[in-house]
Amino acid sequence: MNTSKIEIKNLTVDYIEKKKSFTALKNVSFPVNEGEFVSIIGASGCGKSTLLSVLEGINKPAEGEVLIDGERVNGTGSNRSVVFQHYSLFPWMTTRKNVAFGIQQVRKELSRTQRLQIADEFLDKVGLSEFKNKYPSRLSGGMQQRAAIARALAMDTEILLMDEPFSALDAKNRIALQELLLKLWEGENSENKKTVVFVTHDIDEAIFLSDKIVVLTSHPGTVYDIVEVPFERPRNREKLIERKDYAALRSKLLSMFYHDIADRIGGNEVVI
Amino acid sequence: MTIKARFLRITHIFFAILMLIQLLPNKSSKEVCTSSLIAFAIAAEAVVIICSFLIKKKESLLLTLDIFGFIYVFLTAWTLATAKFDLLNDLLFPPPGKVIAQFAEDKTVILTNIKSSVGIIVQGFLLAAVTAIPLGLLIGLNARLGNAASYLTKFFSSIPPIVYIPYGIALLPTFRSVSIFVIFLASFWPIFAGTMSGVLNVDKKIIDSAKVLNVKKPAMLTSIILPASLSQIFLGCNQGLSVSFILLTSAEMIGARDGMGYYVKYYSDFGDYTRTITGLLVIGIVVIAVTFLFNIFRQYLLRWKG
Known part of the structure; x- marks a missing residue:
């Protein structure tokens, strides 16, 4: 296509x-x-x-x-979801909450547990499981960008x-x-990348x-x-x-x- | 820290000196209440020892020990200048033991006064916070309105809140309601100004980041703008809180029948300077305690700061 x-x-x-x-x-x-x-x-x-x-x-x-x-x-x-060079994440939310908050904005129908579950899944994919309850200020620059990518992908937008x-x-x-x-x-389904x-x-x-x-x-x-x-x-x-x-x-x-x-x-x- | 480093500190030597000088004969002809001072010092030393066990971080422990060290040295100097060598006027400068004994004697009255004063402050301050923060958020969001409001705020906060008291007395039936009203006014403007400046100074990148997530207006306010302005809001709150104490104690000296300011004013009118000093120290302790609790609350809400 x-x-x-x-x-x-x-x-x-x-x-x-x-x-x-x-x-x-x-x-x-x-x-x-x-x-x-x-x-x-x-x-x-x-x-x-x-x-x-x-x-x-x-x-x-x-x-x-x-x-x-x-x-x-x-x-x-x-x-659309966006990853910036800096400040994609909100400093007052834990990494996990940041991802879940992003999901919440695009998929209102999900329950809190479902959102957190998806957040955990994507944080695992970017290798941040251990850091999910940390605030962004405690993460290195690379980890912050990983978390921002996890959020963008977890939101599952087309663009x-x-x-x-x-x-x-x-x-x-x-x-x-x-x-x-x-x-x-x-790695995603090649039909709808x-x-x-x-x-x-x-x-x-x-x-x-x-x-x-x-x-x-x-x-x-x-x-x-x-x-x-x-x-x-x-x-x-x-x-x-x-x-x-x-x-x-x-x-x-x-x-x-x-x-x-x-x-x-x-x-x-x-x-x- | 090793056990030795924890417990072998100069603070304990100051404590020992304070105890030893109690053995000197009293020169003052009046009652000096040595036993009250000794009881107080032993209680303080017990707190020091408990802290030495409990506080893990070296800096915090040393800080605590140093503060108590200062207290011991101060009490030693005070005892020597009054009870032991009688260098100062004993009406104006009661020995420390007497102040401590007075505190123990008046503790019910003092507690009632603290309850009354702190109650008024908490009510006036909370009333200010729950109105000023939402208003500041809403008005600060609109750049034009915010600009106009900041000029008005400058005008209103330039009026020393104490001059509202006579008008408040005409307006409201009881001293308590007048005090709450004045403290509300005094705290409202700094909190309102702090909130607005917080909202106006939120990093544009944070706002953009929220916008691209499609955050809707209500969530934008509660989940993004409010936490992003929180440091500034707390700056305003701190300012409001310290003005409140100054204001309330002043007001209590003018027209109250209880409260911490009233206690000081009432007894100084009778020349009872032991109670006057007791009252001053109580006010200091209460202000420190309230500020301390408030800071813990602030640090908890801002725990995400790097």
Whole structure:
């Protein structure tokens, strides 16, 4: 099935900061298919998080629209769950309560016991069973992100939006969480995999995780290119990085990155 | 900590010194009630020994011991300056034993006074909390209203609450109801201001995180905004509570027939400074005890803070 789950159409988003308005995104369009893992990459300040906030329903576009299942996004909705870089969890709820609270918002029909049972199940999947009664302040950054992922998956929404979820983690934790995310996402019933939109500035992360990578340029953010990632799943990081086509894809994406930066700081006058 | 480190502390030496100086002859011509002081000091030392057994954390134990050390040194100096060497005016400066004996003698009256004062504070303060917190949450949610309300709050909290007393007396029938009313007014504004500033300063990321979870308005208020503003609310409550004590004891000195402030004022009018000092110390102890209990409550509700 290759229908468009999310359709981003001619999106222009303005940002107001200190009473000055500037354009964060200009005329951005691309589709996200059902069950697809799409990464959005770009240098910091290119508006990739702004784009995600429109998908979340927190931010409203100046022009254009986002369609989910053909319907215009107008605010937040129970078909999406989100993992942020920080502060996804509420510090006054235990890890378990945080997950259960998320479930409660989308599935009101469940009893408290059922919610806690699902929460425990997902905390177990991300390896946090022992920490379920701890408050987020007692967890490491990596554990907090695990818990946030557990909540997002436990909410069982069709769409998963992730805003640089691993950027604040050290390299070891980042890799561990990328693998965990893929395992959980691929491990699901392949017929109805979640549609994932993942924002990152890490090229290797984007290649390892995605089916498709949207490269944004900066000031204002526009789509530079959309690159398919052809590698079969399940993916193995060690084998992947030895492949020639991986290196080719990586250098292609890198050149897009630097191209953009060179353009911004003065084109051919700059020698890098 | 080893047993030796737990029990061999300088506090016990101060206790021993306090006991030994009781053997010196009394120079003061008046009654000094040495036995009351000794009983009190032994009771204090018993508490110290129990604490040495029970308190696990080194810092907390040392803190407790140091505080008792200070008390022993203070009592020693006080005893020497009064009963033993008679350096101070014995009408204005009664020896410690006499104050302790007075406390024991008046304990029923003192307890009644504490009950009356604390009862008024609790009622006025709770009334303020249950109205100011929900109002602050609702008004703080709306940025425009919140802004206007914070100006009004500044105006109302700039009026020293004590000047409400004459108007309160005209308005309400009994001293008790006037006191509750004034304490309500005095606590209301700081709690209200604290709640609003808490709501206005909730991290936007937390709000976004709740919004994307589709949290509906009522749950947003009770499960997100309220806990997120709790530290600030407690700041306001602490302020309200300390103003309440100042206010109530002042009011009691003006127009009451019981209460802790009344006790101090009444006996100082008769020149009974033993009872005056007893009353002062009782007020100190009660304020500390109430603040301590309130802090335990606060720490429990904020136990999730890192």
